[in-house]
Amino acid sequence: MQTILGSGGAIGVELAKALNVYTNNIRLVSWTPQKINDTDILFPADLNETDQLYKAIEGSEICYLTIGFDYDITVWEAKWLPFMQQVIAACARHKTRLVFFDNVYAIGGNHVNHITETSPLSPVSRKGAVRAKVDQLIIENVEKGNIDAIIARSPDFFGPVKHKSLMMGLIYDSLIHNNPAKWLCNADVIHSTGFTRELAIGTAMLGNHDNTFNQIWNLPVATEGLTGRQWVELFATVLNKPNQIEILSHEAIAAIGLSDTIIRETHEMLYQYDRDYYFDSSKFNNRFDYTPISNREAVLFTVESLAVKAV
Structure with missing residues (x-):
């Protein structure tokens, strides 16, 4: 089972299409999930509720996190870090590998002139500070051996x-x-600027190939x-x-x-x-x-x- 948390967004929809190349056992999780592939398994859930989050991840070999909270710094500061703590705990309990679709807000200043996987966490905004804490939390749990995870980064994106x-x-x-x-x-x-279909294809490839986990990856962009x-x-x-x-x-x-x-x-x-x-x-x-x-x-x-x- 491969599960997408946040399956209704621009990336989640394209990711469901891309994963169908590798498996026909895809679970789509959102408030009101809609099938993308005929064989998709729909799992309506409020992921802010811990018990529903754990049930959404249970039984999953890989969990792709493509959820996006409202673009509001007060919401981000209140929700992102506690939410990621629960996602990591659920993945650890269910022995599920995590693929986090991330942005590059944690990288700031002139470090954005040329963004690679080794660009330092250097936030210069409140949103960037939130994402840096989330990234660091994932990295720490990988280093402790609690989970296997990928941070898959994307710049701004566009698409249909x-x-x-x-x-x-x-x-x-x-x-x-x-x-x-x-x-x-x-x-x-x-x-x-990334293209949503291409970013999703890259995310699916990372989740379904050897020796890609426990690393940061920049997703394919022209x-x-x-x-x-x-x-x-x-x-x-x-x-x-x-x-x-x-x-x-x-x-x-x-x-x-x-x-x-x-x-x-x-x-x-x-x-x-x-x-x-x-x-x-x-x-x-x-x-x-x-x-x-x-x-x-x-x-x-x-x-x-x-x-x-x-x-």
Whole structure:
């Protein structure tokens, strides 16, 4: 049994598709799980309830944690660390291996100029501090031999499921409504962005191959680092829309944040947008002799998928 905690999100949906290559014994866990593959086993649960969390993990060989709490620092500080403590305890009890789909918030400052698996935990935001504590908790339990685990890291991402993708809101939604695309701080620095399908394929590969556990892995992302301006041009070309961009300054973002919760919560993360932010997945690519999908192919797939949904 391979179990996905948080199966209804952008990554969880794609991960269920990717895991079907390796097994037809997949358990999907969320508030109201929906089948992705015909053989999926649905397990409705409130994962904030400890007994339900333990039952969701019981019997699982591998547990993939793709859950995302509300993008609110007060929620993150209250929930993430206690939740991960319970996940680790449940995995230890049931002898389940853990694959944690993580972001790179724990890496801050100029360390984001070139993000590898050896980049130090160096948070410069409250959200980053939360994720650093979560990462450290996993690492400590691996070192103590309590669990086998993978920290699978991803940068910002985009794909056909637009929910929680800042890029899709800033660029795709703006262009599709014939408005200029928006970008944060500086459109002329690199901003690596992952593609949800590719990230999910990488996560499934890590969970189902030898000698991948008890390590940190950067998930596969196109090696070509595009700037914000280049991302807008790429989407505009594929959408056949005018290539127009509006740059939001720190001050403008702060003002918008007074009425927009997501933008307000993004403000402390602007160090990812005012300097080069390059995500290096060479370790994964070399281990699996893997070439990630190009940025253009990923954008084309996303746009075509959304066009089909709209019909």
